[in-house]
Amino acid sequence: MSQAMAILIDVTRCTGCEACVEACKEENDLGKDLPRRWKQRIDDLSATRYTTITRRPDNHFVRQLCRHCLEPACVSACIVGALTKTEEGPVIYDPDKCIGCRYCMMACPYGIPRYDWEQPTPFVKKCTLCYPRLQEGLLPACVEACPYDATFFGPRIEMLAEAHRLIEAEPERYLPRVYGEYEIGGTSVLYISDIPLDFLSFRPDLGNEPLPQLTWAALSKVPPIVAGVGCIMTGVWWVVNRRMQLAEEKHSRDTKKEQDGSDS
Amino acid sequence: MTREKVLKSVLWFFTGILATVTVARFLKGLGATTALNDATPWGLWIAFDVMSGVALAAGGFMVAATVYIFGRKEYTPFARPAILTAFLGYAAVSVGLLYDLGIPLHVWHPIIYQQYHSVLFEVGICVMLYLTVLFLEFCPVILEHSCFRHPLFRKVHELLKSFAIPLVVAGIVLSTLHQSSLGSLFLITPYRVYPLWYSPIIWILFLISAAGLGLTVVITESLFSSWFFRHKSNLRLLSHLARAASVILFFYLALRLADLAARGQLGWVLTGSWQALVFVLELSLVALAVILFQSSRIRTSSVGLSIGALLSIAGVIGYRFNVSIVTFSRPENMSYFPSWIEIVVTLGIMAGALLVFIFFVEHLAVFPSESEVDEPAFAHPSASLAVNDPLTMRLLLPESIAAVRRYSLAALIGAALAVSLLSENVRSGAFDLKEPVSPPLQVTGSSEPSTGVSSITRLLAVFRERQRYESDSVRLFLIDGNRNGRLVVFDHDAHAVRLGGQAACATCHHENLPFRENTSCRECHRDMYSQTDIFRHPDHVQKLNGNQGCVRCHTEPGMIKTRDTSLSCGTCHTRRPEASRIIQSNEEGLKGLAPGYMDAMHNLCTRCHRMMVEESPADYERAFAECAHCHEEQGSSYVHDLGPYSAEGKL
Numbered sequence: 001m002s003q004a005m006a007i008l009i010d011v012t013r014c015t016g017c018e019a020c021v022e023a024c025k026e027e028n029d030l031g032k033d034l035p036r037r038w039k040q041r042i043d044d045l046s047a048t049r050y051t052t053i054t055r056r057p058d059n060h061f062v063r064q065l066c067r068h069c070l071e072p073a074c075v076s077a078c079i080v081g082a083l084t085k086t087e088e089g090p091v092i093y094d095p096d097k098c099i100g101c102r103y104c105m106m107a108c109p110y111g112i113p114r115y116d117w118e119q120p121t122p123f124v125k126k127c128t129l130c131y132p133r134l135q136e137g138l139l140p141a142c143v144e145a146c147p148y149d150a151t152f153f154g155p156r157i158e159m160l161a162e163a164h165r166l167i168e169a170e171p172e173r174y175l176p177r178v179y180g181e182y183e184i185g186g187t188s189v190l191y192i193s194d195i196p197l198d199f200l201s202f203r204p205d206l207g208n209e210p211l212p213q214l215t216w217a218a219l220s221k222v223p224p225i226v227a228g229v230g231c232i233m234t235g236v237w238w239v240v241n242r243r244m245q246l247a248e249e250k251h252s253r254d255t256k257k258e259q260d261g262s263d264s
Numbered sequence: 265m266t267r268e269k270v271l272k273s274v275l276w277f278f279t280g281i282l283a284t285v286t287v288a289r290f291l292k293g294l295g296a297t298t299a300l301n302d303a304t305p306w307g308l309w310i311a312f313d314v315m316s317g318v319a320l321a322a323g324g325f326m327v328a329a330t331v332y333i334f335g336r337k338e339y340t341p342f343a344r345p346a347i348l349t350a351f352l353g354y355a356a357v358s359v360g361l362l363y364d365l366g367i368p369l370h371v372w373h374p375i376i377y378q379q380y381h382s383v384l385f386e387v388g389i390c391v392m393l394y395l396t397v398l399f400l401e402f403c404p405v406i407l408e409h410s411c412f413r414h415p416l417f418r419k420v421h422e423l424l425k426s427f428a429i430p431l432v433v434a435g436i437v438l439s440t441l442h443q444s445s446l447g448s449l450f451l452i453t454p455y456r457v458y459p460l461w462y463s464p465i466i467w468i469l470f471l472i473s474a475a476g477l478g479l480t481v482v483i484t485e486s487l488f489s490s491w492f493f494r495h496k497s498n499l500r501l502l503s504h505l506a507r508a509a510s511v512i513l514f515f516y517l518a519l520r521l522a523d524l525a526a527r528g529q530l531g532w533v534l535t536g537s538w539q540a541l542v543f544v545l546e547l548s549l550v551a552l553a554v555i556l557f558q559s560s561r562i563r564t565s566s567v568g569l570s571i572g573a574l575l576s577i578a579g580v581i582g583y584r585f586n587v588s589i590v591t592f593s594r595p596e597n598m599s600y601f602p603s604w605i606e607i608v609v610t611l612g613i614m615a616g617a618l619l620v621f622i623f624f625v626e627h628l629a630v631f632p633s634e635s636e637v638d639e640p641a642f643a644h645p646s647a648s649l650a651v652n653d654p655l656t657m658r659l660l661l662p663e664s665i666a667a668v669r670r671y672s673l674a675a676l677i678g679a680a681l682a683v684s685l686l687s688e689n690v691r692s693g694a695f696d697l698k699e700p701v702s703p704p705l706q707v708t709g710s711s712e713p714s715t716g717v718s719s720i721t722r723l724l725a726v727f728r729e730r731q732r733y734e735s736d737s738v739r740l741f742l743i744d745g746n747r748n749g750r751l752v753v754f755d756h757d758a759h760a761v762r763l764g765g766q767a768a769c770a771t772c773h774h775e776n777l778p779f780r781e782n783t784s785c786r787e788c789h790r791d792m793y794s795q796t797d798i799f800r801h802p803d804h805v806q807k808l809n810g811n812q813g814c815v816r817c818h819t820e821p822g823m824i825k826t827r828d829t830s831l832s833c834g835t836c837h838t839r840r841p842e843a844s845r846i847i848q849s850n851e852e853g854l855k856g857l858a859p860g861y862m863d864a865m866h867n868l869c870t871r872c873h874r875m876m877v878e879e880s881p882a883d884y885e886r887a888f889a890e891c892a893h894c895h896e897e898q899g900s901s902y903v904h905d906l907g908p909y910s911a912e913g914k915l
Contacts, residue, residue, distance in 0.1 A: 017890040035697040035793050038301035040598050042793060042862075046302065059892065073452050079384040080370075080377040099373050100366020102305035103384050109455045114302050115366070117295030118695055122366045147886070202455040202593055211452050215383055218448040218467045222386060222441060229440050233333050233433045240335040 004070075004188065005089040005134065006156035007143060008163055009063055011193035012173055013150035016053050016061035023145030024051045027130060038117045047116040050127040051142055060195050063151070065142070066091060066112045066127035067180060068188035069210075074104035074113060076212035082124075089156065089188040090129035098123060109184060109211065110201050129188070156188060163192050185210030267492065272622070272667075273674040275615040280678025282612025285605045288686055289363055292693045299603040303594035306364075308602035312610055313360025315446055315584040317353055318391070319470075320577070322478030323485070324350020324398060325439035332432045339501060344405055344630050345489060346482050348621060351398040356617040358395060363609055383448045390442035397435045400424060405628050444471040450587055458591035460532045460543045463523050466587070469516060473550075476512035477580040479505050480553070480573040487570055492622075495631060503563040506572060510557035513550050513576055520547070539591045546586055549579030605690070608682065699792035701861045703784070704741040704754070745861045746792045752865075752894045772868060774847040785865065788858040799833075799856025827855050846872050869894065 024030070030048045039046045043053070051065040068091050075083045075091060082097040083104055104124060105113045116122040130140035138144070143153040152159060163178045179191035183206040191197055198204030289297045300307045327346035330336050362368040375392075379385045406412070407421040424431075447470030450457050463469065483502050490497035524530045533540045553576035562568030589600065624630055688694065741754040763771050769782060776783040790796040808816050815821065816836075823829040832855055846868060858864070874889040887893055 015887070015890060015892055017892070033793075034695070035699055036295075036695055037299075037697065038295060040303070040595055044302075076381050077384065077452055079379060079382050079388055080373045081379045082377075097370075097373060097377055098367060099370040100368075101364075101384060102366065103382075103449070105302070105305035106449075106456070107452045109453075111303065115294075115300075115305060117300065117302075118293065119295075120291065120293040122293060122295075206455065211454070212381060214451045214454065214464070215448060216381065217464065218444075218451055219381065219383060219386065225440060225444075226437055229437045230433060233329070233436050237333045237335075237429055237433070240333070244335055 004087070004156045005129075005154065006068075006159040006188040006190055007065075007129070007140065008152040008154075008159040008190045008192070010150050010152075010166070011060065011062055011191060011195065011197070013148050014053070014061040014063060015148055015150075016055060016059075017147065018053055019145040019147055020051055020063060020142035020151065021049065021053065023141040024127075025049070027133070027141035028128075036118070038115075045112065045114055047114050047118070047125040050125065054200075056195060056199075062191075062193070062195075062197060062200070063142075064112075064200065065189060066129070067110055068127075068129055069184060070187065071185040071210035071212055073107040073109060073184070073211035076215060077103045077107035079103065086131065088131070088134055090131040090134065091126075092128050092131050093124055093126065095123045100124075107211070109203075109206060156190075159190055163190055166192060182208045184208070269667075269670065271492065272619070272671055275619050276671040276674040277678040278608065278612045278615035279619065280675030280680075281608045281682040282616065282678075283675070284679045284682035284686070285608055285612070286363075288605065288690050289609065290368075292690055294366065295695060296690045296693050297603065297605045299600055299606065301598055301600065303598040304589070304592070304600035306588055306592075307600060308589070308606045308610060309360055309364040311585045311588045312581070313364070313613060314357050315588055316581045317357040317360065318443065318446060319474040319477050319580060319584060320481050321350040321353025321357070322439065322443060322474040323482040324353075324401075324478070325435050326475055326478040327482055328401070328432045329436050332429060333436070339505075341498065341631070342482055342486065342501070342505075344402075345485060345625075347398060347401050348405070348624055348630055349481070349485050351395070351402050352617045352621055354391065354395045354398060356613050357391065359616075360610070360613050363613075383445050383451070387442045387445045387449065390438045390445065394435060394438040394442065397431055397438060400427070401431050401435065405624075405630060408629055409627065440471060443474040444468065446470055446584075447587075453592075456593045457587055458532075458539050458593065459529045460524065460539060461583075461587045461591060463520075463527070465519075465523055469520055469523075469583075472512060472516040472519065473580045473583060476509050476516055477577060479509035479512065480576045483509070483569055484573045484577065487566055487573075489625070489631065490566075493625060493631070497566065499564050499566065499569070502569055503560065506557045506563045506569060509573075509576065510554045513580075514554045517547060517550055517554065542586055542590060546579055546582040549575050549582060553579065604685070696794045698794070699746050701745040701786040701790055701792055702747050703786055704743045706741060743865070745786065745865075754894075771846060785868075786861060789861040789864040790858070791860055792862055793860040795854070795857045795859055797856060798858045799827075830855065846875075 025048070028050060030050065033042050033046065033048050035042050036046070043049070045052050045064055051063060054062045054064055056062060068085075068089055070085075072083070072085055072091050075085050079101055080097045080099055082094045082099075083091055084094070085091050100122060102115060102124070105111075105115065113124050113126045116125055130138070130142075133140060139153050143151045152162065154162070160178065160181060163181075167174045167176060167178070174192050174194055175196065177192075179193065179197045179200075180187035180189055183201075185208065196204075285297065294300055298307060298309075323346045327339060327342050331339050331343045362371060365371055374385050374388045404421055404424050407417050407424070412418075412421075444467040447467035450462070450466055451464070454462055483505055486497055486502060489495060521530070524532075533543060553572045556562050556568065556572040556575070559568075562572065594600070741756055743752040743754050759772075760768065773782045775788065777787060788796065788798045804817070805813065807813075814825065817830040818825040819831060820829060848867075848871075859867070870889065873884075873893070877884045877886060877889045
């Protein structure tokens with residue numbers, strides 16, 4: 001399965017039953033949610049909750065989980081490559097490499113990665129799109145558990161086509177937009193919805209430009225800066241040094257001349 | 265002498281505090297000791313110890329460039345102290361980073377797992393290399409000390425001296441890279457950095473502001489040294505530095521405003537938001553310093569120089585803070601203010617660095633011209649024996665021993681004070697937040713509720729509309745244990761009737777307090793989420809005749825007497841309603857511990873509802889066993905509770 005896979009979430013079908021949350025907890029062995037200083041609410045995403053249901057007014061339920069961006073900011077930010085984007089779509093985490101700098105948590109535009117603050121040796125915690133299950137040919141646990149067909153899983157191209165087909169079939173039911181199709185270069189978790197999902201990111205107007213490109217604009221200038229600054233500094237030193245040497249020689253010559261002059 | 269004693273005692277005091285909280289930090293973890301949270305993964309330690317620390321240490325490469333590359337030999341007196349300050353600054357940055365990293369033992373991983381697309385990788389490698397360069401640059405000063413007289417050291421000294429220029433060039437290149445890259449770190453967060461601070465050229469702004477800051481730090485450090493070591497400071501040279509700093513800082517201000525204006529973002533200043541106010545404040549600090557440095561009278565007085573330098577330092581450090589913490593967007597109710605441990609770690613590391621600085625100055629030729637004039641502070645080997653002064657009855661010790669005692673005492677007091685200040689939370693590593701359960705509100709069917717809670721009124725209206733409850737006698741429980749507005753309307757009487765009247769009480773009321781007919785859920789399940797201990801050991805001791813009764817429960821005399829090794833409650837209390845179809849008390853695992861209120865209610869209600877659906881699917885729809893069946897009609901009643909990233913939480 002080297003094809004890029006994706007999850008499609010139909011917000012209009014979600015009843016908020018949290019079967020996905022339970023399945024996720026069981027699959028990843030996450031334990032109980034307890035109130036902690038570092039999370040907003042007990043049912044917020046946390047080190048013990050990789051997916052959660054956000055309740056919106058008038059019985060709308062929006063499931064949250066890692067978007068598994070096509071060009072993930074967290075992967076590009078990671079200092080040691082502990083986060084990697086796999087061919088199949090999931091963004092996975094290697095705790096053996098992680099140094100715990102938490103730059104991934106800063107970089108994510110959706111605020112997804114969570115930290116296991118409780119532990120003396122803490123790791124980053126987030127959804128892995130059930131990567132181990134995918135390798136066994138199984139569905140992600142949350143998708144398998146959903147009793148209302150609110151979550152589908154399949155190749156991203158097919159999921160996108162399916163999303164557009166659903167919207168076209170019932171235009172009055174959905175907003176005419178697939179969330180995750182283009183934002184920040186596209187994500188592997190797609191939403192179709194009857195309410196705006198702007199609240200899921202830190203700012204409502206996420207552009208379509210992948211975030212790693214913003215960094216690369218500056219980072220690509222490193223080699224020229226090294227060469228340029230190095231050469232200029234060495235050049236300046238050489239010129240200044242040479243002039244000082246010349247001045248010194250001239251000075252000594254002059255004094256010598258003066259001495260000779262006075263002698264004669 | 266007094267200013268030295270006082271300052272050193274204070275520094276040792278903070279180092280003592282640092283020693284204690286270091287143990288707490290590394291034993292108990294970040295959660296117990298910091299105020300960091302999932303919305304604020306970077307706090308004071310990154311904003312000050314790393315981001316500002318690196319910028320403050322920029323004086324090293326600025327002065328090195330001036331003296332060694334541009335050949336301005338008149339600034340040579342600043343070179344050694346500036347390089348020492350930079351070296352200690354970077355060492356402090358590295359130490360601070362170890363506190364902040366989740367897994368400090370992996371700090372070397374960037375060396376083997378190179379990630380060329382990560383700005384942080386570039387910063388990390390550059391800082392490591394530059395720390396090495398600074399060490400090599402400063403090494404000759406150490407090797408000048410009389411204890412390195414061996415010819416081998418002399419050879420190393422000569423070698424390092426001959427590499428001086430390449431080292432300085434390398435230092436400048438590395439500084440240019442990572443000073444700017446600290447800004448590039450925030451290029452990837454355009455959605456979280458406030459528009460007044462986000463800029464595609466933030467890395468250039470960071471570099472320029474660091475260059476200006478470096479010079480003002482050299483000024484500050486020089487003024488401090490001349491005050492502390494009683495040197496005469498060269499105000500003429502300092503005023504030249506101040507003028508250079510003001511030119512650089514003016515360029516930084518102009519470029520910052522021009523960039524905002526060119527991208528059409530300057531309008532954010534006029535929004536009147538608190539961020540705009542912070543922006544104006546931050547820039548005016550730097551602007552004020554630039555203006556002050558224009559006057560040659562201010563520039564040549566040590567007071568004027570100090571004020572200007574401190575203003576610009578505050579302004580540029582403010583820039584680092586505002587980008588990384590202050591205006592970094594996060595949900596409204598997840599604010600961040602550093603814990604006292606974070607603050608004293610920062611202070612402690614600075615104090616430690618300053619002590620090392622003073623030590624080096626006292627023992628090495630850091631200020632080459634003056635050091636010969638001034639005697640080292642500790643070199644008073646006067647009387648080698650303690651003398652008892654008959655007049656004051658005080659034990660007069662030689663200064664070297666007295667100093668050791670004084671500073672040890674200061675450090676010890678600091679360490680002890682910190683121990684006493686460690687909260688229960690830090691010492692035991694307990695993270696449970698208590699959330700006591702409030703009793704359910706009761707409303708009767710028709711009379712208008714007097715509580716005035718609008719959602720209750722609305723709920724009743726809904727219920728009456730449905731005409732399910734017409735009689736006046738209907739009692740409704742509005743269950744909302746933590747008063748978060750997410751009510752569950754529970755019709756107690758209807759449930760009682762449905763389950764078979766009086767005989768069915770025990771279906772739910774599985775346990776009662778002594779001499780009570782029925783006990784409501786919250787009397788044992790007292791906390792919303794955490795377990796509650798409902799076992800009263802003293803009562804049992806009294807009932808079982810004191811010490812003779814121990815073995816009744818703790819049947820194994822050889823075992824340590826704990827809850828785990830004792831009999832379960834059901835062994836004696838045989839008349840307790842044991843695990844019913846619905847209440848499945850797990851006695852073996854939970855002796856005398858009542859689960860949290862939410863778990864108890866969910867286990868009771870959902871289990872029963874699910875059984876109904878499973879047993880008679882014809883009568884009950886699947887939705888009967890799902891959240892929305894009980895948590896219904898509450899949509900707008902918890903609008904205040906939306907999140908985690910509701911629109912209001914941003915910008």
